[in-house]
Each structure stands twice: as C-alpha cells, then as structure tokens.
Amino acid sequence: MATPAVRVGLLGCGNVGSALVHLLVDDAERIATRTGLRLELAAVAVRSQSRERDAPIPAGVITTDAHAVVADDSVDVVVEVIGGIEPARTLILTALQAGKPVVTANKELLANFGAELFEAASAAGVDLLFESAVAGGIPLIRPLRESLAGERIRRIMGIVNGTTNFILTRMSEDGTGYHDALAEAQSLGYAERDPTADVEGFDAAAKAAILANVAFGARVVAGDVYREGISGVTAADIATARQLGYAVKLLAIVDHAVGNGTPDEPESIAVRVHPAMVPLTHPLAAVRDSFNAVFVEGDSVGELMFLGRGAGGRPTASAVLGDLLDAVHNLTTGGAGRSVTSRPVAIRPIDDLRSAYYFPLVVADRPGVLHAVSGVLGHNRVSVRLMEQVSTPADPEDGPVHGEAAGPRPLARIMFVTHPAYERDVQACLHDLRGLDVVERVGGLLRVVGP
Amino acid sequence: MATPAVRVGLLGCGNVGSALVHLLVDDAERIATRTGLRLELAAVAVRSQSRERDAPIPAGVITTDAHAVVADDSVDVVVEVIGGIEPARTLILTALQAGKPVVTANKELLANFGAELFEAASAAGVDLLFESAVAGGIPLIRPLRESLAGERIRRIMGIVNGTTNFILTRMSEDGTGYHDALAEAQSLGYAERDPTADVEGFDAAAKAAILANVAFGARVVAGDVYREGISGVTAADIATARQLGYAVKLLAIVDHAVGNGTPDEPESIAVRVHPAMVPLTHPLAAVRDSFNAVFVEGDSVGELMFLGRGAGGRPTASAVLGDLLDAVHNLTTGGAGRSVTSRPVAIRPIDDLRSAYYFPLVVADRPGVLHAVSGVLGHNRVSVRLMEQVSTPADPEDGPVHGEAAGPRPLARIMFVTHPAYERDVQACLHDLRGLDVVERVGGLLRVVGP
Numbered sequence: 001m002a003t004p005a006v007r008v009g010l011l012g013c014g015n016v017g018s019a020l021v022h023l024l025v026d027d028a029e030r031i032a033t034r035t036g037l038r039l040e041l042a043a044v045a046v047r048s049q050s051r052e053r054d055a056p057i058p059a060g061v062i063t064t065d066a067h068a069v070v071a072d073d074s075v076d077v078v079v080e081v082i083g084g085i086e087p088a089r090t091l092i093l094t095a096l097q098a099g100k101p102v103v104t105a106n107k108e109l110l111a112n113f114g115a116e117l118f119e120a121a122s123a124a125g126v127d128l129l130f131e132s133a134v135a136g137g138i139p140l141i142r143p144l145r146e147s148l149a150g151e152r153i154r155r156i157m158g159i160v161n162g163t164t165n166f167i168l169t170r171m172s173e174d175g176t177g178y179h180d181a182l183a184e185a186q187s188l189g190y191a192e193r194d195p196t197a198d199v200e201g202f203d204a205a206a207k208a209a210i211l212a213n214v215a216f217g218a219r220v221v222a223g224d225v226y227r228e229g230i231s232g233v234t235a236a237d238i239a240t241a242r243q244l245g246y247a248v249k250l251l252a253i254v255d256h257a258v259g260n261g262t263p264d265e266p267e268s269i270a271v272r273v274h275p276a277m278v279p280l281t282h283p284l285a286a287v288r289d290s291f292n293a294v295f296v297e298g299d300s301v302g303e304l305m306f307l308g309r310g311a312g313g314r315p316t317a318s319a320v321l322g323d324l325l326d327a328v329h330n331l332t333t334g335g336a337g338r339s340v341t342s343r344p345v346a347i348r349p350i351d352d353l354r355s356a357y358y359f360p361l362v363v364a365d366r367p368g369v370l371h372a373v374s375g376v377l378g379h380n381r382v383s384v385r386l387m388e389q390v391s392t393p394a395d396p397e398d399g400p401v402h403g404e405a406a407g408p409r410p411l412a413r414i415m416f417v418t419h420p421a422y423e424r425d426v427q428a429c430l431h432d433l434r435g436l437d438v439v440e441r442v443g444g445l446l447r448v449v450g451p
Numbered sequence: 452m453a454t455p456a457v458r459v460g461l462l463g464c465g466n467v468g469s470a471l472v473h474l475l476v477d478d479a480e481r482i483a484t485r486t487g488l489r490l491e492l493a494a495v496a497v498r499s500q501s502r503e504r505d506a507p508i509p510a511g512v513i514t515t516d517a518h519a520v521v522a523d524d525s526v527d528v529v530v531e532v533i534g535g536i537e538p539a540r541t542l543i544l545t546a547l548q549a550g551k552p553v554v555t556a557n558k559e560l561l562a563n564f565g566a567e568l569f570e571a572a573s574a575a576g577v578d579l580l581f582e583s584a585v586a587g588g589i590p591l592i593r594p595l596r597e598s599l600a601g602e603r604i605r606r607i608m609g610i611v612n613g614t615t616n617f618i619l620t621r622m623s624e625d626g627t628g629y630h631d632a633l634a635e636a637q638s639l640g641y642a643e644r645d646p647t648a649d650v651e652g653f654d655a656a657a658k659a660a661i662l663a664n665v666a667f668g669a670r671v672v673a674g675d676v677y678r679e680g681i682s683g684v685t686a687a688d689i690a691t692a693r694q695l696g697y698a699v700k701l702l703a704i705v706d707h708a709v710g711n712g713t714p715d716e717p718e719s720i721a722v723r724v725h726p727a728m729v730p731l732t733h734p735l736a737a738v739r740d741s742f743n744a745v746f747v748e749g750d751s752v753g754e755l756m757f758l759g760r761g762a763g764g765r766p767t768a769s770a771v772l773g774d775l776l777d778a779v780h781n782l783t784t785g786g787a788g789r790s791v792t793s794r795p796v797a798i799r800p801i802d803d804l805r806s807a808y809y810f811p812l813v814v815a816d817r818p819g820v821l822h823a824v825s826g827v828l829g830h831n832r833v834s835v836r837l838m839e840q841v842s843t844p845a846d847p848e849d850g851p852v853h854g855e856a857a858g859p860r861p862l863a864r865i866m867f868v869t870h871p872a873y874e875r876d877v878q879a880c881l882h883d884l885r886g887l888d889v890v891e892r893v894g895g896l897l898r899v900v901g902p
Contacts, residue, residue, distance in 0.1 A: 137752040139598035147590035150482050150772040286737030301588040301769035304759035318752035321601040335786015
C-alpha cells in the first residue's frame with residue numbers, strides 16, 4: 001500500500017501505552033488492509049528509559065523528553081496516556097496549538113480542565129478525542145457525540161467503575177461482606193492498595209462530569225458532582241434489596257432539564273454518584289463483575305445501553321486505537337471531527353432530588369419504637385411505602401453498637417422504603433432519627449432508581 | 452445562526468419518515484443550537500398524496516415523483532425510507548452517482564445489493580449511511596465502522612428482531628404458549644398479521660448479512676445466511692432451558708476466522724440465525740421484551756454489548772437523524788465518511804458448526820427406549836452431557852401425536868443436552884431418531900451458546 005505513514009507520538013507507556021504499542025506494531029498490516037491507514041510509531045515518551053516494558057517499541061524512538069515529542073514537526077498526531085493533570089495538560093495544549101490532533105485517555109484532566117482543552121481544540125480546528133476516558137473500551141463518547149447528536153437526551157445512568165461493580169457483585173451473589181469483597185478485588189488487581197478513588201466514587205464522579213459535558217454541553221467539573229461511595233453498603237442491605245426486587249449498583253447519574261427559558265426555571269443539570277437500588281428487570285441490574293455499562297434515555301430513541309470492559313490495558317488501548325484511526329482519517333481526508341462546546345448550566349443541588357429511598361435502622365427492640373420513628377418520618381414529610389423488621393440480632397457487619405459494652409441490649413433491625421420524597425426532607429429525617437434515644441444506628445441510604 | 456441550510460430530500464413518509472419530519476421540523480432550533488447545522492426539508496416523495504399523515508410536512512414540498520427529488524440539483528442529501536428493492540435501489544444509485552450523500556434504513560436492499568451500493572458510494576466519494584438498518588435506534592454500525600475500525604472482531608451475536616424477543620420473553624416469564632404470545636405481539640402492533648418475516652428469522656438473517664459486511668468486510672447476502680425461526684420452540688423447552696441455567700433467544704451469529712492464508716484454511720465466515728440457549732449469566736439473557744441487543748467479541752476490547760429499541764418509528768428516525776447530521780457534517784466540512792469495502796470470503800456451511808445441542812424427544816414410555824435412542828446417539832458420535840425425563844404426559848403444545856387416535860398410549864418426554872458435537876452428526880442423529888419406532892416426535896433443536 002502506497003499511502004504515506006502517519007507519524008504517532010505516544011506520551012506515556014504504562015499498561016495502556018504498552019497495549020497500544022502492541023496493536024500498532026503487531027497489527028500494522030491488518031490495520032492497513034482494513035482501514036487503508038498506515039500508522040508509524042515516531043516517538044514514545046516515558047519517565048524512565050530503564051524500566052522493563054512488555055512492548056515491542058521500535059529502536060530509537062524512546063525518549064524521556066515528552067515536550068520534544070509534542071514539538072517535533074514530524075509527529076502528526078499525539079496520544080497522551082500519562083494521566084494526571086501536569087504535565088499532561090501543558091503537553092496536550094501545546095500539541096493542539098501546533099495543529100496536531102490529540103487522543104487522550106485522561107479522565108482526571110478532562111473532568112477538571114475539559115472546557116479549556118475543548119476550546120483549544122476547537123480554536124485550532126483539530127480533533128481532541130477521548131473515547132477511552134469514560135467506560136474504557138466501550139464505544140460511548142463517539143455514539144453520544146455523533147450518532148445521538150440530534151437526540152434530546154434526558155438522562156444518563158452508568159456503572160462506570162468496574163472495581164465497585166465487582167465488589168457489589170460478589171456481595172450480592174455470594175453474600176460476601178464488603179471488606180472481604182474488596183480484598184478479593186485487590187488480590188485480582190481490580191482494586192488499588194488504596195482503593196479510595198474507586199470505592200468512594202471519585203473515579204465515577206470524574207466520568208460523570210465528562211458525560212455531562214459530552215451529552216449535554218454542560219460545563220461540569222468533577223467537584224460539581226454529588227458523590228457517595230459504597231463503603232457504607234452492607235451485604236444485608238443488598239440481600240434485602242434483592243428480596244424487594246432490586247439490585248444495588250454504584251451509579252453515575254446525569255439528569256438534564258431544558259427548563260422553560262425563564263430565570264425561574266432555567267436549563268439545569270443534576271450530576272451525582274451514589275449506590276442505588278435498580279429494579280432487577282432493568283438492564284443495568286444484570287451488569288455483573290467488573291463490567292461497565294451506560295444507560296441512556298432519549299426522547300426519540302428511547303432507552304439504550306452500552307456495555308463492556310471499563311478498564312484494563314487492552315480494552316482501553318482498543319478505544320485509543322479507534323480514536324487514533326478517526327483522527328488520522330480526518331487528517332488524511334481533510335475533514336474535521338465534531339468539537340465539544342460546553343456552556344455554564346445551572347447545577348441542581350442534591351437537596352432538590354426527588355426519589356424513593358431505602359434505609360435500615362438498628363433500634364432498641366421494645367414497644368413504642370416504631371411509634372417514635374414514624375413520628376419523625378411524618379414530621380419530615382417522608383411517607384413510608386414499605387417497612388420490614390429484617391433481622392435480629394443485628395447484622396455482624398453493622399459492627400459494635402454503642403451500649404453494647406454495658407451488656408447485651410435487645411436490638412432490632414428495621415428497613416424502610418419510602419414513597420418519592422425530597423432529599424432535603426429525607427436528610428432532615430435521618431438527622432432527627434439519629435437523635436432519637438431508641439435508634440442505635442442509621443444505616444447507609446440507598447436511592448431507588450425508578451422503573 | 453447564519454449557516455446556510457442543507458436541503459434534505461426525503462423518499463418515503465411512513466412511520467419512520469413521519470417521525471423524521473417531526474424531528475426536522477419541531478426540533479430544528481434545538482438541532483441547530485447543538486450541532487451548528489441547519490437542515491431544511493426540501494422535498495418529501497410519497498406514493499399517494501391523499502393519504503393522511505401525522506407529520507408537519509411544510510407546504511409545497513410533497514410530491515409523488517421520487518426520481519425528480521433525487522435529480523433535483525437543489526437537494527443536497529437524500530434519505531430513503533421507502534423500503535424494498537425497487538425503486539429504492541435505483542433511486543439510491545442515482546443519488547450517489549449525482550454526488551449526493553444518502554441515508555437509508557433499508558435492510559432488505561442492503562442485505563441483497565449492499566456491495567453494489569457500497570461501491571457506488573465509494574466511487575462517488577460520498578457517504579452511504581445506514582445506522583437504522585440494523586437494530587433500529589441503537590448506535591451500532593458507526594461504532595463497528597469507526598470506534599472498532601482497528602479491532603480484530605471474532606464474533607457478533609445479536610438479538611436483532613424485537614418481535615421474536617417479545618414472544619420469547621412472554622413464553623419465558625409467563626409460560627405463555629407460542630401461539631398466544633404471537634397473538635399478543637400482533638395485538639400490540641409488534642408483529643405483522645403475516646409474521647413470517649419475523650418469526651421464521653428472515654428479518655434477522657438480512658441484518659446478519661449486513662453485519663457480516665460491516666464488521667468483517669465479507670460479501671454476504673441474505674441468502675447466504677443459515678436460518679431457523681422460533682415457531683418450533685415450545686414453552687416447555689424454554690422452562691427446561693431455564694432449569695438448566697439458560698435463556699432461549701433468537702440469535703443472529705456471525706463468526707469470523709482469519710485462517711492461515713493457505714487454500715487449506717482460508718479466511719472464512721459463518722453466518723446463522725436460529726433459536727439458541729444462552730447462559731442466564733450472559734448479558735444477552737437479560738434482554739427482555741422487544742429490546743434488541745448486539746454482543747461483540749473482540750481480541751483487545753473483549754466483550755461489548757449494545758442494547759436498545761430495534762424498531763419503531765421514533766427510535767429508527769433517531770438513528771436516521773444521527774446519520775443525516777453526520778452526512779451533513781462531512782458535506783459542510785469537506786470531509787468524507789469511511790467507505791465499506793467488502794470482498795468475497797469463504798462461507799462455512801452450518802454442517803461444520805461445532806456446538807452443544809439441546810433437543811426434546813417424545814417417546815413411547817416403555818423399557819428399552821433409552822437403549823435404542825442412546826444407540827443412535829453413539830453411532831452418530833453425539834455424546835450426551837445431560838438426559839432428563841422432563842414430563843409426562845407430553846406438553847399440550849406438542850399437539851396430537853400419531854397413534855393417539857388408536858387410543859391412549861403411554862408417552863414420555865425426554866430432553867437431551869449434548870457435549871459439543873458437529874452439526875452434521877447431530878442432524879444425522881435426529882434423522883435416525885425420527886426413524887425409530889419408539890420415537891413419536893423429535894422436538895425443535897436448540898444450539899447452546901458457550902459461556
């Protein structure tokens with residue numbers, strides 16, 4: 001094939017970078033045959049040349065000077081898989097300003113400096129592609145930007161963190177406790193030694209911010225996202241949810257309202273990450289193990305779901321390669337990709353959320369308790385759909401309760417499912433419940449996703 | 452917005468066309484704001500002007516002369532939603548040759564004359580887009596052509612017919628018989644009065660042929676696809692499958708083998724549509740009602756699934772609009788979409804399939820029967836993994852059996868699940884079983900999809 005090769009500058013060569021090098025080198029012939037495009041690895045910037053890498057990096061292309069790669073006139077397109085804010089941000093901006101298309105997998109950067117990067121790409125008239133930054137290998141960003149460009153999307157709900165989905169699956173299917181399931185995820189390499197970013201929802205919140213930008217053009221950064229993790233969810237909660245017909249999933253949810261164009265009811269967006277109860281008949285409920293899936297609700301298209309591997313070197317590299325081929329296609333045909341434009345949009349606080357809620361209480365096992373509890377609920381305008389005394393004694397995962405040291409005290413575990421209520425009312429209710437003498441503990445809140 | 456409007460010629464104004472007119476007219480402002488593109492409905496070609504339509508067609512654009520629309524120099528892009536082979540084929544070829552991008556939802560045409568159309572588009576250097584032809588509103592064709600352009604895909608398995616999935620869901624969840632479930636689908640408008648195209652798998656086979664072209668560049672037409680429908684599946688089979696840990700789904704399956712480049716083992720493809728047993732833990736098993744879903748297995752990306760509405764005016768129009776915006780984006784930026792190139796590839800016959808199989812037998816209930824049956828199985832190299840006498844008397848859905856008129860004869864129903872075997876051996880086995888005196892009937896064969 002006589003097509004001139006397009007020269008790729010790769011910044012970073014960890015798991016994803018190494019997998020990409022394998023694809024570019026080992027599969028060069030197949031890719032050229034299928035797409036008519038020939039990609040040449042011009043430079044690979046790494047932090048340390050001495051580190052051993054499982055990647056067939058061609059001789060002479062490895063360097064520790066990432067800035068030189070970006071500045072190199074013979075590099076046509078840049079792939080950034082370093083991660084983190086700096087130097088990735090400066091490198092990408094420099095590349096874009098030099099007219100080079102950029103492919104990045106950097107969710108942290110996009111979730112915090114997305115608007116700046118999108119504007120730089122738009123001003124330079126070149127592609128900034130980031131399919132791999134959300135939900136790894138799943139084609140999601142391109143469908144949202146292109147296939148659904150004309151669709152009025154109302155809501156996006158995603159299982160966008162594979163680690164927490166693995167933990168919740170183990171807890172649900174095997175009754176494993178949270179700490180044991182986390183340890184299993186760590187031993188399998190799904191979870192980091194410090195699992196905070198995953199289990200407390202920071203990773204999912206960054207992805208939610210990116211989705212808000214892509215699907216709704218809303219300028220949302222990671223810090224705007226309401227966030228709760230899964231560390232407060234117990235196997236008992238999950239078992240109870242299942243009896244009620246629900247699975248428990250950590251969801252990133254983006255809700256968009258067009259408003260009516262007046263200052264009283266402006267366009268607005270709500271972006272949140274928290275464990276949620278999903279009806280067992282909902283497609284998200286069947287997403288198991290470390291799979292990711294993103295559910296989209298649109299006016300015309302109805303309900304869509306995209307499922308696949310959200311992490312891992314090879315799936316992520318597959319998405320990077322798809323972007324790279326897209327950028328190169330545009331480069332060689334003189335076309336231009338779609339730019340992402342984002343604008344400030346009112347962000348609705350979690351207090352305004354209206355949802356059904358599940359929460360368990362550990363209470364003293366004596367007459368009159370339900371009367372006291374129901375008084376607090378009614379006072380806070382929270383109406384109960386379902387109340388059940390789940391088990392007694394309390395689940396061991398609830399840990400020691402105060403008062404236990406003073407000798408055994410009979411306890412009961414009661415769980416409530418409410419009718420739809422406002423978050424502010426439910427939070428006030430939980431606050432008041434914690435103040436009741438008969439309430440030993442208020443368990444983790446689960447918001448119920450409507451059928 | 453000062454962008455000049457792009458003039459759209461719409462051929463056909465049934466369900467999909469009407470829904471598209473609604474989107475183009477009612478949502479023009481929103482689409483222009485979001486995409487920067489302004490689309491104007493220049494002409495709408497219909498068969499009869501007198502028919503009532505639920506669509507806000509602008510005055511003066513309706514016509515019965517589709518050929519004039521395609522020939523009109525002021526029409527920039529053509530949307531074909533007439534369906535069928537002619538005149539759609541001639542109209543699309545004429546439009547492409549005139550340099551107009553074409554968006555079509557026509558699966559029948561693409562499944563039979565795809566290569567001709569793809570070549571015409573490629574020769575003219577214009578887009579031929581057809582997202583809506585497979586799996587309706589689900590973004591699938593664009594992800595396969597673009598996001599996964601560099602991916603080595605091994606297999607595609609899809610629930611691509613919503614009518615049959617609805618019927619199978621009713622049979623599975625409510626134990627409804629096939630005929631009652633079909634009647635329910637008809638009363639809800641999911642199934643035609645003559646349901647043959649859906650229930651016998653013709654619709655799914657056309658979509659399988661298109662997927663083989665798009666994902667593998669393999670020149671496959673509808674007639675190349677091995678095809679069985681669901682009319683032989685009983686509620687009893689489905690209940691038995693569930694007890695064994697499987698759901699029953701009508702699947703379109705495309706398997707690709709690269710071969711080793713020698714004539715002994717050439718690149719080859721196997722394309723088939725038939726009811727299959729899918730493990731309950733597989734994402735396809737959870738796809739309910741009239742939803743479609745397509746599962747993709749790739750070397751790097753692993754497993755992906757795309758789920759959504761496979762039919763209906765509005766979901767299909769959503770996909771058409773996405774294509775239209777893509778074509779117009781390319782038209783206005785001077786870019787070009789990816790062309791589909793297909794080449795002849797060896798098509799493996801169903802006889803070469805190796806799979807596990809399920810089949811029920813209705814047999815005389817007397818000693819020695821299993822001995823006779825197992826002799827036939829062994830003789831044909833079919834090894835049994837599981838044998839169970841499911842129920843007696845036979846399921847009423849099995850209908851009257853021969854011999855019944857002569858008075859009641861004790862019958863038993865036995866089901867078998869085999870170890871992996873060759874299709875040719877299983878078919879020979881079933882042929883021999885039908886010839887046994889003790890076998891009253893051989894039920895429908897279900898192929899088991901591996902975990």
